[in-house]
Amino acid sequence: EQSAGNIDEQVSGVVEQAKELQDAASSHISRTSVEEQALRKSALSLDSNIHRLRSLIDSLHRNKILDPKLADKLDEDLQRARCILVDGDASSFLPGNAQGGFLRMFLGPINVHATRKDVQLKVKEEYNSYRDRTALLFLLFPSTLLILRSWIWDGCLPTFPVQLYQAWLLFLYTGLALRENILRVNGSDIRPWWIYHHYCAMIMALVSLTWEIKGQPNCAQKQRGVQLFLQWAMMQGVAMLLQNRYQRQRLYTRIALGKAKRMDVVWGETAGVDGQLWLLCPILFILQGFEAYVGLLLLKTAFVGVVSEWQVVFCGVLLVLMAVGNFANTVQTLMVKSRF
Amino acid sequence: EQSAGNIDEQVSGVVEQAKELQDAASSHISRTSVEEQALRKSALSLDSNIHRLRSLIDSLHRNKILDPKLADKLDEDLQRARCILVDGDASSFLPGNAQGGFLRMFLGPINVHATRKDVQLKVKEEYNSYRDRTALLFLLFPSTLLILRSWIWDGCLPTFPVQLYQAWLLFLYTGLALRENILRVNGSDIRPWWIYHHYCAMIMALVSLTWEIKGQPNCAQKQRGVQLFLQWAMMQGVAMLLQNRYQRQRLYTRIALGKAKRMDVVWGETAGVDGQLWLLCPILFILQGFEAYVGLLLLKTAFVGVVSEWQVVFCGVLLVLMAVGNFANTVQTLMVKSRF
Ligand SMILES: CC(C)(COP(=O)(O)OP(=O)(O)OC[C@H]1O[C@@H](n2cnc3c(N)ncnc32)[C@H](O)[C@@H]1OP(=O)(O)O)[C@@H](O)C(=O)NCCC(=O)NCCS
Numbered sequence: 001e002q003s004a005g006n007i008d009e010q011v012s013g014v015v016e017q018a019k020e021l022q023d024a025a026s027s028h029i030s031r032t033s034v035e036e037q038a039l040r041k042s043a044l045s046l047d048s049n050i051h052r053l054r055s056l057i058d059s060l061h062r063n064k065i066l067d068p069k070l071a072d073k074l075d076e077d078l079q080r081a082r083c084i085l086v087d088g089d090a091s092s093f094l095p096g097n098a099q100g101g102f103l104r105m106f107l108g109p110i111n112v113h114a115t116r117k118d119v120q121l122k123v124k125e126e127y128n129s130y131r132d133r134t135a136l137l138f139l140l141f142p143s144t145l146l147i148l149r150s151w152i153w154d155g156c157l158p159t160f161p162v163q164l165y166q167a168w169l170l171f172l173y174t175g176l177a178l179r180e181n182i183l184r185v186n187g188s189d190i191r192p193w194w195i196y197h198h199y200c201a202m203i204m205a206l207v208s209l210t211w212e213i214k215g216q217p218n219c220a221q222k223q224r225g226v227q228l229f230l231q232w233a234m235m236q237g238v239a240m241l242l243q244n245r246y247q248r249q250r251l252y253t254r255i256a257l258g259k260a261k262r263m264d265v266v267w268g269e270t271a272g273v274d275g276q277l278w279l280l281c282p283i284l285f286i287l288q289g290f291e292a293y294v295g296l297l298l299l300k301t302a303f304v305g306v307v308s309e310w311q312v313v314f315c316g317v318l319l320v321l322m323a324v325g326n327f328a329n330t331v332q333t334l335m336v337k338s339r340f
Numbered sequence: 341e342q343s344a345g346n347i348d349e350q351v352s353g354v355v356e357q358a359k360e361l362q363d364a365a366s367s368h369i370s371r372t373s374v375e376e377q378a379l380r381k382s383a384l385s386l387d388s389n390i391h392r393l394r395s396l397i398d399s400l401h402r403n404k405i406l407d408p409k410l411a412d413k414l415d416e417d418l419q420r421a422r423c424i425l426v427d428g429d430a431s432s433f434l435p436g437n438a439q440g441g442f443l444r445m446f447l448g449p450i451n452v453h454a455t456r457k458d459v460q461l462k463v464k465e466e467y468n469s470y471r472d473r474t475a476l477l478f479l480l481f482p483s484t485l486l487i488l489r490s491w492i493w494d495g496c497l498p499t500f501p502v503q504l505y506q507a508w509l510l511f512l513y514t515g516l517a518l519r520e521n522i523l524r525v526n527g528s529d530i531r532p533w534w535i536y537h538h539y540c541a542m543i544m545a546l547v548s549l550t551w552e553i554k555g556q557p558n559c560a561q562k563q564r565g566v567q568l569f570l571q572w573a574m575m576q577g578v579a580m581l582l583q584n585r586y587q588r589q590r591l592y593t594r595i596a597l598g599k600a601k602r603m604d605v606v607w608g609e610t611a612g613v614d615g616q617l618w619l620l621c622p623i624l625f626i627l628q629g630f631e632a633y634v635g636l637l638l639l640k641t642a643f644v645g646v647v648s649e650w651q652v653v654f655c656g657v658l659l660v661l662m663a664v665g666n667f668a669n670t671v672q673t674l675m676v677k678s679r680f
């Protein structure tokens with residue numbers, strides 16, 4: 001046969017090819033790693049230069065040494081340089097936020113930093129659509145339970161569906177916390193609190209799983225805690241939906257700007273959305289107030305002695321803490337934004 | 341001041357630098373992505389060439405067209421080429437296993453494929469040491485609970501420590517499942533079953549959290565299920581410790597081979613460890629038998645009517661399924677290995 005004739009030639013050809021490929025791959029890897037090192041160094045030094053110059057201009061301006069008009073112009077130039085650095089291709093060579101303990105705990109030492117800007121944006125977009133999907137379920141799932149409770153179940157929630165829901169919550173918050181940590185590594189400026197908030201929610205879902213759901217007689221009273229918990233969850237759904245609308249629009253503005261390469265638009269990125277923020281925040285404050293109220297009601301049911309499990313006290317305290325933290329961080333965000 | 345004098349020069353210098361860096365970064369990114377594309381193509385075609393030649397040699401050998409000695413030599417050459425491809429630098433350009441739904445569910449579309457071989461090995465090493473650490477806790481935690489139960493707690497486990505333990509189990513198995521999926525993406529040949537096994541264990545930990553732990557009177561009888569569960573967990577710890585010793589040695593052999601660049605050693609990589617496998621497996625079989633036994637005992641307690649919660653039946657069925665799956669997959673692994 002013809003193929004049998006030159007088979008040993010073919011085999012040695014393949015061995016040769018393997019060696020060549022190995023050499024090519026190893027030289028490619030070492031070359032790119034040298035180049036990346038250099039780019040990383042330049043990006044870092046440029047970043048620190050920008051910081052240095054900005055504080056220099058600030059101090060000269062304060063001491064009235066610099067003409068205010070010139071100071072403004074220079075500030076704007078620096079801002080443009082920063083936009084090019086942070087939103088352009090060079091951004092992949094800026095050090096991302098360090099990968100925190102939460103990711104290392106679950107994933108080990110794997111690196112989740114995406115080097116390409118378009119991948120980073122895709123991750124962010126997918127995070128937003130994940131939140132959209134879950135926000136709907138967040139409304140549907142507990143409201144179905146509460147509706148069935150009064151229509152069919154005679155005021156008495158059965159154990160299994162509630163526990164299924166709590167398990168889903170645990171899964172959901174774990175996913176959100178992991179994704180937000182990944183976004184942070186990829187350069188998102190998300191405040192640490194919003195991530196801690198999801199850790200708290202994870203713990204709460206876990207604790208609620210161990211919380212025994214008592215049946216008849218006297219169901220309505222014994223299940224008061226669970227019922228409050230479900231109401232809080234529904235409210236979370238509303239908050240998420242509103243927030244998503246706003247965040248999504250913010251991201252789209254950013255992507256559009258990136259695509260148009262109009263990186264010299266300075267504060268432009270939030271301009272179109274800032275109005276929305278002032279609409280969103282009062283609603284958020286009301287929801288946060290409701291969160292604290294649910295927490296206090298839980299504590300009350302525990303101390304009046306109707307339901308005396310530790311889980312009720314724990315969830316109550318956690319809810320109040322979360323409400324306070326959410327409020328403080330929303331206010332701080334607003335303050336930072338209005339300073340510009 | 342001197343610095344005020346040339347500050348506008350400095351600022352325009354920084355803007356210039358930012359533009360240059362942007363250009364350098366974008367050309368670097370596009371250049372490397374073209375090169376990587378080419379390397380990926382060569383790696384893929386080499387891989388398929390090796391497969392093609394190997395089956396050609398096999399069929400020629402079967403039809404007695406090829407001299408057996410020559411066939412052996414050619415087979416060995418092909419194996420060497422494959423080792424160079426799979427264990428060398430080129431391996432980063434072979435397509436890894438596709439990222440499954442589990443990772444996408446928790447992490448979103450982020451890529452966890454490490455391109456550098458040393459990072460891949462580090463991930464694997466860290467996985468092994470993670471398992472070592474947890475295996476110890478796996479022994480300590482439930483045995484402490486069981487010992488305290490008979491010494492201090494008068495035969496009656498308190499709820500909180502047991503639930504803490506179950507929450508820890510859930511966290512642990514989630515971490516293991518995520519890490520194993522990441523290893524798979526990075527080219528590990530881990531059988532899908534071992535990952536499914538951890539999904540089952542996750543579900544079991546979750547279900548056990550909802551399982552009410554009854555107190556006095558008649559504690560010993562009511563808590564029979566929980567007690568069996570703890571015993572199974574201790575046994576898992578023993579299995580993990582043994583397995584770790586073996587896997588770790590296997591990995592070290594591999595790393596040593598990689599470092600010495602002795603990639604032409606063909607089957608060498610497992611040679612030193614194969615003996616251990618025949619020692620390990622009987623112990624594994626005994627443990628798997630015990631796993632099934634615990635499952636059946638759980639089912640018995642449920643059907644005799646001492647404990648009638650659905651959680652007990654569910655965990656019992658799951659344990660039996662896991663034992664059968666573990667057994668079948670261990671046997672298959674042995675069969676594959678002994679064929680060489
Ligand atoms: C107040 C709020 C609308 C401000 O949003 P914002 O304008 O995007 O805030 P910032 O400009 O500080 O955002 C910085 C980054 O953090 C992200 N971020 C802000 N708040 C976030 C949140 N709650 N969850 C996740 N990510 C958030 C933004 O997307 C942005 O990411 P990027 O750097 O990748 O673009 C937002 O933080 C919010 O909705 N908070 C209230 C949440 C709440 O209280 N929920 C529970 C109600 S009971």
Ligand SMILES: CC(C)(COP(=O)(O)OP(=O)(O)OC[C@H]1O[C@@H](n2cnc3c(N)ncnc32)[C@H](O)[C@@H]1OP(=O)(O)O)[C@@H](O)C(=O)NCCC(=O)NCCS
Nearest residue numbers: 527528529530531534579583587624627628631666670673
């Ligand atoms: C039988 C056994 C020892 C074989 O191990 P092995 O020789 O490494 O098996 P393979 O050669 O098929 O391994 C292929 C890959 O899967 C990995 N792997 C095999 N079994 C694994 C397991 N149980 N968990 C995680 N990874 C495993 C190996 O590390 C190897 O990874 P690599 O390709 O990155 O090097 C192992 O599968 C085992 O211990 N199984 C029994 C587990 C069990 O029953 N536990 C519960 C007892 S109740």
